[in-house]
Amino acid sequence: MTARGTPSRFLQSVLHNGVGRYVCQLKRISLIFSKKGQGSLGVRDFIEEGVVDFAKNNPGTVVYISPQSCRIPKIVAEYLNGNVKEETVTNKASQEIAELITKLSNQSGLDIIRIRKPFHTDSPSIQGQWHPFTNRPPRLCIVFIL
Amino acid sequence: MTCALPKKTQSQWATFARSWFLIDARMQPPGKIASMCSVRLQGKHKPIYHPLSDIGDHVVVMNTRHIAFSGNKWEQKVYSSHTGYPGSFKQLTAAQMHKKDPTAIIKLAVYGMLPKNLTRRTMMQRLHLFPDDVLPEDILKNLTEELPQPREIPRKLSEYTQEERNAFPMLWTPPEDYRMK
Numbered sequence: 001m002t003a004r005g006t007p008s009r010f011l012q013s014v015l016h017n018g019v020g021r022y023v024c025q026l027k028r029i030s031l032i033f034s035k036k037g038q039g040s041l042g043v044r045d046f047i048e049e050g051v052v053d054f055a056k057n058n059p060g061t062v063v064y065i066s067p068q069s070c071r072i073p074k075i076v077a078e079y080l081n082g083n084v085k086e087e088t089v090t091n092k093a094s095q096e097i098a099e100l101i102t103k104l105s106n107q108s109g110l111d112i113i114r115i116r117k118p119f120h121t122d123s124p125s126i127q128g129q130w131h132p133f134t135n136r137p138p139r140l141c142i143v144f145i146l
Numbered sequence: 147m148t149c150a151l152p153k154k155t156q157s158q159w160a161t162f163a164r165s166w167f168l169i170d171a172r173m174q175p176p177g178k179i180a181s182m183c184s185v186r187l188q189g190k191h192k193p194i195y196h197p198l199s200d201i202g203d204h205v206v207v208m209n210t211r212h213i214a215f216s217g218n219k220w221e222q223k224v225y226s227s228h229t230g231y232p233g234s235f236k237q238l239t240a241a242q243m244h245k246k247d248p249t250a251i252i253k254l255a256v257y258g259m260l261p262k263n264l265t266r267r268t269m270m271q272r273l274h275l276f277p278d279d280v281l282p283e284d285i286l287k288n289l290t291e292e293l294p295q296p297r298e299i300p301r302k303l304s305e306y307t308q309e310e311r312n313a314f315p316m317l318w319t320p321p322e323d324y325r326m327k
Contacts, residue, residue, distance in 0.1 A: 129157040131161050131163065132165045132290070
């Protein structure tokens, strides 16, 4: 689709994150997998090896492990601004799942759509926005009505 | 100008305001008047100019009946037109054209100075020409600025006072019986 048909947004940061303290925007991450399915093999390996380290490194994120009888294993990431992102991880290796989880933890919750401008400022004008009467001597604005 | 608009939209709204300019064409060369008009109709006098943005202003020209061509252009400048039908080639001198329609000379001059694209017609609609200094009330109310005239009008001898004439330096004093032609 064209850029006009797909959604777009302006560049923004969530509450000027990073100017002061950096707050990890990932609120909750849930690993949904099955205990005996073939597709969840990578997830199960990841849970054995990497999940605990990930949880220790990101103290601000809550990690939920929920084994259910499901055909496709999923990772559901919820962010502080309310966005929920679901990724299916069937037949993925443990390493790939680890990379995916670090990517999700580095993202802010903003939508991944076309960004209209790669810049944004809260103060677009320092000396004042131009209008037709800037730099005009006030004498010229007198009109003699005949 | 304080309306219920957020600060950023309010300052941007003033930036894109359309002004109304007034030009008095009495004793002025129509070409200079036309170039001033075309600059303002396109919006080239603004720092936010872009050819696609449609940010031109309105221009009101009064006293177009009293424009002043330099040289012999009143008799020598020829306006030609052809409707496409055989035998319809018309050529009018500037004087004849001016007699027929006192606003036509400036209108054609501005039309020729605007960019030759589809925005030209919209810009011409924003040009208002009046043969005399009688302007309708709604246009008078809209005017924001009067532009200075491009040509300084020289004074006629009758407009000088006797003191100024006496104070003017003489190259030589003629003897009393000298006859001026």
